[in-house]
Amino acid sequence: MASNISKVLQVIDHSRDSAGCVYVYPVVSRRAGGVSVGVNLNPNNACNWRCVYCQVPDLIRGGAPQIDLDLLESELRGLLNDIVHGDFMQTRVPAEARRLNDVAFSGNGEPTSSLQFLSCVERVGSVLKAFDLIGKIKLVLISNGSQLDRQQVQAGIALMRDLGGEVWFKLDRAPVDGFAPVNQVQLKRAQVARRLQLAAKHCPTWIQTCMFEMDGALPDEQAISAYLDFLQSNIQAGVRLEGVLLYGLARPSMQPEADRLKAAPIEWMQKLAQRITGLGLEVKLSL
Known part of the structure; x- marks a missing residue:
């Protein structure tokens, strides 16, 4: 398993095959501040969104394939054994990041597009219990929250809550009725608000926002004000948010828009973080 692959992990490389597995991969995460074990339910590189900053190569539209639950569980057990009981941290991870922070349903597409999402959460939960990692x-x-109207997805995140979990809900810009250029998908504002409310109802939920320059321009004041107003309206409606994970571009996009994108200036990101904090939300800024 992971012990047979000697490459040292880096923040700028989130390769899905770094452990030689189908579903499970380790990364050093700047947002997590340590090692994150990813669970990729979309090894077919299919997603129902196509964010312009997405780092997945050969991305296609679609949902998750049938998941081999036994293989997923076996891979996760093997990797966690290397991390918890083996020499993984010493041989694969920079000294400053030798901390196991989380197991994350992430990967190459929208995890909740899997019709087996609840079963996957159950399997991962059983492995975490076996390694005494709960809590x-x-x-x-x-x-991206798009499947949160489905009962099995709500049941899955409710189980995650019981396992000490949380949801990172993608909200890159204020949702408006119509096409969302950053995420390359049709959205309805009321629909996004309802799904965000459902996420926060069933599991502690963070907003996850990526900001960047596109075609030489940062999001203008109108766009930023709309984003802040959307957050404020949800707070006023009683939606309990843990805070905002605000981040910029750290790895190159693999989408056609890649050469049109550029990281936002640090000072601009810091000022935006301050404005979000002004709403009463905690902000974790990753540049």
Whole structure:
């Protein structure tokens, strides 16, 4: 398993095959501040969104394939054994990041597009219990929220809550009725608000926002004000948010828009973080 692959992990490389597995891969995560074990339910590189900053090569539209639950569980057990009981941290991880922070449903597409999402959460939960990691590390779902109207997805994140989990809900710009250029998908504002409310109802939920320059321009004041107003409206409606994970571009996009994108200036990101904090939300800024 992972012990047979000697490459040292880096923040700028989130390769899905770094452990030689189908579903499970380790990364050093700048947002997590340590080692994150990814669970990729979309090894077919299919997603129902196509964010312009996405680092997945050969991305296609679609949902998750049939998951081999036994293989997923076996891979996760093997990698966690290397991390917890083996020499993985010493041989694969920079000294400053030798901390197991979380297991995250992430990967090459929208995890909740899997019709087996609840079963996957159950399997991962059983492995975390076997390694006595419940309450010691996080269980994270990184999601665009698009499938949260489905009962099995709500049941899955409710189980995650019981396992000490949290949802990272993608909100890159204020949702408006119509086409969302950053995410390359049709959205309805009321629909996004309802799904965000459902996420926060069933599991602790963070907003996850990526900001960057596109075609030489940062999001203008109108766009930023709309984004802040959307957050404020949800707070006022009683939606309990843990805070905002605000981040910029750290790895190159693999989408056709890649050469049109550029990291936002640090000072601009810091000022935006301050404005979000002004709403009463905690902000974790990753540049």
